Amino acid sequence: MSQLPLFSSSFRWCGSRQRRVFQWRQRRKCNQTVVVGASGASSSSSSEEEKDEEAKRLVFNPAAIYNEIFCDDVTFSKDVSRKIAKEVTELHPETYKHPEDSFYGEIDVNSMLELIDLGTDGKNLDGGLRYVDLGCGVGKQVATAALSGKFAKADGVEICPDLAAKAIEGIARLREKLEKYSDSSHACEISVSQGDVFDQDLSQFDFIFVHATTFHDTTVGMLKAKLSREMKVGARLAIVSKLCDDIVNFEPLQSIPGGIGWKPISQVDEKWQLDCYLYEKTKELD
Structure with a gap:
């Protein structure tokens, strides 16, 4: 006992x-x-x-770090989206005449990581690639790009002041988190700024992401012209929900299985997926 x-x-x-x-x-x-x-x-x-x-x-673990950084964020509702749209159209009436241009949506982090893998396939990573999200919202896709290990620099541009401020806060938390990892493979310069995508010089970027699901045709036409004119040869474009087959100096990205330049991506808190089209600029305009 x-x-x-x-x-x-x-x-x-x-x-x-x-x-x-x-x-x-x-x-x-x-x-x-x-x-x-x-x-x-x-x-x-x-x-x-x-x-x-x-x-x-x-x-x-990129997805775990992402979830920790943005754990306090709540997916934006349609009411908040309408508020954002109203604010943007009032601030920039000449460029953004259609409220639907500014509706807010979020992409699932794992789906975005897969998209980045496909979009950078075949690119020489030794020199360091540069990423930009045009209309980055609260910066979640910028953070995902930084965590992917594919880019030397990840940038985001957001026209809405409130969203840009929130993005800057999130990126600051991400920088603090990444300081705990000493391995140079995770060193990525990260930047988010408040501004209009049509004022940006796109020639410096290797991978451009645009969540254009609700963009009006007029805005998409303006964006296509800018991308065709300013992107450097060999740069890749990932654009959600909008085909760019009519851009004469772009080709569907052949690294996608089947060479069709298309991938379905999942949304946060939504059952249905969105179509994302991937292109590469193959030549300069004559």
Whole structure:
């Protein structure tokens, strides 16, 4: 009988240890993780707690970091979208004459990561690619681009002051988070500014993303002309819901399976998917 307390205590300790090992292994198996750092293997004398801390430091999970950064954000409702549309059309009546140009939507982070993988396939990453989101909202796609490991610089431009301010706050949180990872493969310069996409010089970017689902035909026509004129040869365009087959110096991106330059992408809090079309600028206009 005197042995029971000792046996019970030992059993609880073993169970706790097994649980810690199981949790550590589960973290190692987390989806879309990349191991970073070069600290070497732990010595045999390291405790399980030290291994847990090392695992937390080494595992880089883009989707998990994204969700942590934006955990307090609520998906914008239609009422908020209407407020944004009214604000933008009042501030810029000459360019944005149609309220539907400014309705707000969000892309699922994992779907965006897949899109970036497809859109950068075949590109030389050694020199560092530059990304921009035209109409970046609260900066979520800019953050995803920075976390993807594909870009040396990720930029966003947003015309609505309230959204731009919120994007700048989110990017500041992301920078602070990324400082914990010393591996240079995750070093990405990130910038968000408040401004009009039609005032931007697009010649410096390698990958341009536009969530154009509700853009009016007039706005899309203006945007196509700007993209055709300013994008550099070899740069890629990912545009949601709008075909650009009529841009004579663009071709559908051939890295997409089947060479059709199209991919369905998932939305946040919506059951249906959106069509995203991917193009590459192949030549300058005559």
